[in-house]
Amino acid sequence: MTTYTPEKLTRDEMAQQVAADIPAGAFVNLGIGQPTNVSNFLTADQGVTLHTENGMLGMGPVATGEDIDEDLINAGKIPVTELPGASFFHHADSFAMMRGGHLDVCVLGAFQISEAGDLANWHTGAEGAIPAVGGAMDLAIGAKQTWVMMSLFTKAGESKLVKELSYPVTGLGCVSRIYTESAVFELRDSTVFVRSTHGISFEDLASRIPVALERA
């Protein structure tokens, strides 16, 4: 069943939903930007372990005051803390952990997602733009599940959920869930299911999205 709420989700509500959906005990990588906010809504009971691509499992909250240590940073180069049971490892081991499918969930931002789950989030393809990829392509295809958080529409009102990507690909067929202010989507069995809509009816949503949608 596709649920409905009358208001759009705030960014915090999106992060809260993602956090609630992460299975207990999962190993998770949260991308730079909106996904980082998810960590604020994980509960101790969930026992989630955070991975950062620059070589650490068991990452704790952002460091403040005297806890700030320039040798202890996250992928966004922000000082963080370590939790009991943490471990450090070098970059090849860290990306082996990602690429080898050992992380349960990776949460990323996106420019566009195709109905096949192709992800674009690394490069606008704009003339003269300097490309930078970082760990985006590794994150996209490495985890058991890749979830995306993004606004559903561009400023011009165009859907970022598309038939086929117009932006350069980050990873093919990798996205299984999309959290937006207006709806949450699940991509499985070559179908785009709408789990919930927010401030918009399923029908209105369907009229604004250029891909076939199914009720969950």
Add this chain to the structure above:
Amino acid sequence: MTTYTPEKLTRDEMAQQVAADIPAGAFVNLGIGQPTNVSNFLTADQGVTLHTENGMLGMGPVATGEDIDEDLINAGKIPVTELPGASFFHHADSFAMMRGGHLDVCVLGAFQISEAGDLANWHTGAEGAIPAVGGAMDLAIGAKQTWVMMSLFTKAGESKLVKELSYPVTGLGCVSRIYTESAVFELRDSTVFVRSTHGISFEDLASRIPVALERA
């Protein structure tokens, strides 16, 4: 110049020669069998560090009495000791160290060596023999220099230094020096040089070896 001594080299003398030829400060892997004996002739001044394929640098002498520890063994599964400055690492890292060309010298036994430096030491190829390779192929091709210690002739009197291998190959073009009871050979520039003969003249040696020999 090719030097000459009237007596064949004993096994200890061969080991002593190999030890004396190892450059100061070298990282060295000594294969199972005769090569292991080389460690008895290395001097503290040489500062040689021994590697064992099962995950250790800084291997010390064979353990005796209370020093015997079943978690501290060499590639021949003999209890050994560790020296100050030792390090332990897992098998992939250990063989990466070998395969990546980081060891200066590896000393091995052999069944046969071709004039091109091809090595045969893992398998007789005999009907019904159960093959076993261990680290032989990694050792053969990994180090900056691969040296061989062997008897020069089979029990039937045939030269083990041959035009082309009749035994199965361990590694191609990898051997640069051969220590035997009757002569020491250096293989370089596609030529087999005789550095020394022992208990046999250069001419007699040349008559018994089916490859072209040059004086060093």
Add this chain to the structure above:
Amino acid sequence: MAPRIATSAADAVAQITDGSTVLIGGFGNAGQPMELIDALMQCGATDLTVVNNNAGQADAGLALLIKERRVKKIICSFPRQSDSWHFDEAYRAGEIELELVPQGNLAERIRAAGAGIGGFFTPTGYGTLLAEGKETRIIDGRGYVLESPIHADFALIKALRADTHGNLVYRKTARNFGPIMATAAAQAIVQVDEVVPVGGIDPENVITPGIYVDTVVALGGSN
């Protein structure tokens, strides 16, 4: 997920079913998970593919699994030893399949599985019998063989100590295959001397991060 703390070696291996591929750590006796192998013997799983450096020694552990014909295939580097009589007999009887792999390629293939690498070009074995039938390539004038990852259902590993998050440290040359095997198996089952509370292992010194460890059993130990 924090690993399950099993109550016994038998409990730890109970999930291993017929037809499984099982990585078994150890080089000689160092790092051999003897109690887990014995428990695997008792649990009855058969038709196994086993990956180990050797093919069993004397009348214990892996050698007994082979004696009882519970191993249909073994992937190893050094099956022939003075006391590998059970393997020798099974092999000569044609009752066990052998895939012989140079030791470094064996280690790298296990690592590749854990690291999501689809295949790699290695110089080891090029031009030898063990490269027959395999793709080869000359890269910058040197010959290489294409080798593929070895994925497994289970790994049986011996470590020195685990914390309750599954972080592991090993002891001396008993480390050997343990860290890479833990990454290459769907389920890594680890016997340790002791399990310590979380925080009991310095994060700088963790050798196997807990993410790779699924089941831990504490058996005490001689060290």
Add this chain to the structure above:
Amino acid sequence: MAPRIATSAADAVAQITDGSTVLIGGFGNAGQPMELIDALMQCGATDLTVVNNNAGQADAGLALLIKERRVKKIICSFPRQSDSWHFDEAYRAGEIELELVPQGNLAERIRAAGAGIGGFFTPTGYGTLLAEGKETRIIDGRGYVLESPIHADFALIKALRADTHGNLVYRKTARNFGPIMATAAAQAIVQVDEVVPVGGIDPENVITPGIYVDTVVALGGSN
């Protein structure tokens, strides 16, 4: 060979010559060998190929090397940052060549060089612009790209501590690229806070074995 203990950062990098390929450790400021990079700036070597995760930030270190047009090519994963203005300018002027590599492929290519691997198939980047012109292959239904090792003449690395044999330990996420870069360079040059006598680092906790380390310089440190 025990590493040379250099008397200063300038002494440590004096051997770096024009046209060298130089791996530089660090992710953000963590693990960046700032003093070695500054010394490289002073020593005058030019026409360099630099491998780093980024392409310099603000007006320090690698950014200055780029500003002075001493870097002809950079291999990195993330050149574009809010304060990468010197790279941006050199790039737009066509005065620096950029090879953009996904971060995990960058790390694995460096490891492959150190490990003697001739090439490997990675799923990362398959189907993207960054795989264009590269060999691809479907293995067990998944797409992979063939990537090659990155060998270098020198590595500049920051570690926490060395012993006189060159064994290294790092500190927290400053470990990052250091251990793999040490293996991939003909000469690894390491700045540390302190050099301790041999035996001062537990063999179980060594992260970079001394075999990979050629030059060490102790610079004290804030930690």
